[in-house]
Amino acid sequence: MNGSGIAWTRAAGGGTLGGVPRVDLLRLLALAALSALVAGDSAGSEAGARAAVASEVSPARSPRIWKRPVEWYPGYIRRWFSALPPRLQYSESRFHHGDDERWAQPGWNDDQWAVVEPWDLPARAGIDWLRFRVRMGAKGSGPPPGGIMISTVRAYELFWDGVQLGRSGVPANSAAAEVPGQVDDWFSVPASLCGPGEHVVAIRTSSYRCGFPAATSGLRILVDDPATLRSMVLREAFLPTVAAGALFMIGLASLIMWSLAARRATLLLLGGLGLAGATMQVLQAFRWFFVYPADWHYPVLVVMTSLVGLQGILTVAFVLVHFQAPRRGWLLVGLAPVFALVAWLSPERQNLEGVRIFAVALGGSLVCAGWAAWRRRRGAWPAVVGVAVSTVLLAFEAEDYRASFFLKFLPAFVGMIASLAVQLHDERKHALAVRLAASRLELELLKKNVQPHFLLNTLATIIEMIEQEPKLAVGLIEELAHEFRILARVAGEKLIPLGHELELCRAHLAIMSLRKRVRCSLEVAPGIDERDLVPPALFHTLIENGLTHLLPRDGVQRFELGAARKAGRVCYMFLAFGDPSDREREPTFAPLNVTLPPVPAKPAASREGTGLRYIKARLEESFPGRWSLAGEMVAGGWQTVIEVKNRTERGNP
Amino acid sequence: MRVLIVEDEPLIAQRLERFCREILGEKLESIRGATLLSEASARLDESPIDLLLLDLNLHGRDGMELLQASVAGSFHTVIVSANTEQALRAFEFGVMDFVPKPFSKERLASALARVTERDGRAAGAAKFLAVKKYGKVELVEIDRVLYVEGAGAYAELVLADGRRELHDKTLEKLHALLPPGFERIHKSFVVRWSAVKALHASEGSRHEAELRNGTRLPVGRTRYKELREKFG
Known part of the structure; x- marks a missing residue:
């Protein structure tokens, strides 16, 4: 019934239903419970x-x-x-x-x-x-x-x-x-x-x-007395006026956040909810401030009840999307005939279709939020509590969808916002962690190159060269400076053009050639596009690993980089030629006649060391879930295969 | 003095060799180099050494095992490494010195002095002695060692619980590694000074040290007077 009592009809079963165009048995049965309620009233x-x-x-x-x-x-x-x-x-x-x-x-x-x-x-x-x-x-x-x-x-x-x-x-x-x-x-x-x-x-x-x-x-x-009547009207206007303002601001804020900050469906739905609610409350408040003709009243009520139903549908959509319920699209499509049936079963001409749809949608939202809580989704509990309180309030007074609707819906609304806030908080924490990881990776890249093993050994070599072969020492210092210049340029980047990466690799190899007194070289196959973007020091790290674990063959330490492209993916094959050093073969100090306890076969992952961990972290940072890395001993050396899917980024050559 | 250099940077190996020759002069009997441990193995099989100059990356399990195997040998070990943060750990396991890279001739000379000079001592930071036992290396906490008895080319560690462990190093080499609390009381004995209860000089010029657990160890005649004073 409507809150003002201006116009309504008895439910089916009452004596005044003669004009109802379709009275069928099914409908009467379905409404039996409701009839009993109203009749009792x-x-x-x-x-x-x-x-x-x-x-x-x-x-x-x-x-x-x-x-x-x-x-x-x-x-x-x-x-x-x-x-x-x-x-x-x-x-x-x-x-x-x-x-x-x-x-x-x-x-x-x-x-x-x-x-x-x-x-x-x-x-x-x-x-x-x-x-x-x-x-x-x-x-x-x-x-x-x-x-x-x-x-x-x-x-x-x-x-x-x-x-x-x-x-x-x-x-x-x-x-x-x-x-x-x-x-x-x-x-x-x-x-x-x-x-x-x-x-x-x-x-x-x-x-x-x-x-x-x-x-x-x-x-x-x-x-x-006229003053009392006026104050009654003002009291009646108070809640919808307040609610209209509040809901409008929430709706507007959500839409602004959606359009400017985060394009997520839940913000859009929340914005829709706020604006639908605000519109409904404005219509409700409008009546008390601006008198309108009586024949407007019915269309206004139809709009209001539709908005109530819409809020119900948006609520269940919000909960389904927010908690990422599986097959939520189908669930929403499946709910449409349910809502249609609910509307059809509602008592005719009482404008209750909307509130019935709302009640059913609230029940559906409660089920979904409960499922999310059971699955331990973050932020599920505020939603469960809010929707549950709203459901209880609605059960107490189901039919007044106008004057007190805002108060009934408020707990569910607050629950949804709280749940969204929890999710946003989590995401911010995640984003912070990602940023932190990125700066950690940058630090790691720099550390790798100023680490004592590399830098101090190079300096020790330079000192010896200065005393013995000063010209070579100058060359080595220049190469070292060259490598550090490139490094300074790329260290802060998440992705760099492959050309820069190759430059870094060659500078490193030049240093190592002078240090190790072997010829270290990197050959690049024709399929390589130097504009491709790769994490900094990706191949540089593989070269370091190769220099540590492989022995030069015939005074040459050779590396080879090739690439293969398929639709939307690029596959890098990095070959480090050489014989495995004895440390790799036999981790015992055989010369000292000591037999150490047998070393259990370590899985590849734990043998990787910091180098491969760095590569994996970098790949995950830039291509989350879209990369793979595999390494194996092949004839003549060690092959590393890195595959990255759906690459669209291109840098400047 | 027979020296083996294990270093995979050719120029640094060259520098080590050059400095060793300059510092040790005629005292240097032989110096050999290896860039790889497998090469070092071959060198060691040819003839024993007195000093191993080892470039060791102690990161990871392999590095630790190599260090332990090295210090369990009959020779002294000096680590020459860029990874100075590992120095403390190396000392705990009983290396004579840790020379950080890049190094000067003076720094290497002081390390070699510890090894070559009569009273040369390690920094005294050793916490473990590595002993070879049934083909494995076992670590013995120095805190548990009561005294060390020399036995020719070997030495026997006598622990507080009475257990005895054979070490490949000579008594002199071990004494050089042990912390200052250990005292040479006899040509064949080094004892934890705090474990000595009394010194006895009996007839027949037999001098003895009585330990708190009742064990009596011989004291060298030349050492007795000095020890008596130290005992107060």
């Missing part, structure tokens, strides 16, 4: 009405049934009446079809008129009259109830003790003649007419242009 007042009808047959003037206004109205709009002064009482409402201006007079005997609920008047049935009495208590107990607020989509004229207080639109006997009024309208009762005692309220009304397709429509009539 109004059972009390129906009993009262039956009693009134029963007394109608007696010739005597039927007794009035006085109740506090709050007792006349159904639960979901009672809050409007609970604030009315306790000294005020309404009698039962009486209804008559037809038109007679005398019916406005307080003295008119309406005992034979049908007793109806004021929110259950037949729609589009010409001019009707509704009469009821207001009883006021003694003077001096609070301000006089000199104001009337009526919320309805019907056109009407309002009479108080026979005096016309005003009208909203123009009631008429045909749709063409009728002029729709305002959804909410306020009237003042002259002070002379609101003394203690009974007053007769008569309303002449028609509803051709009410917009609602339901068979009945109704009126909500509040009698109180």
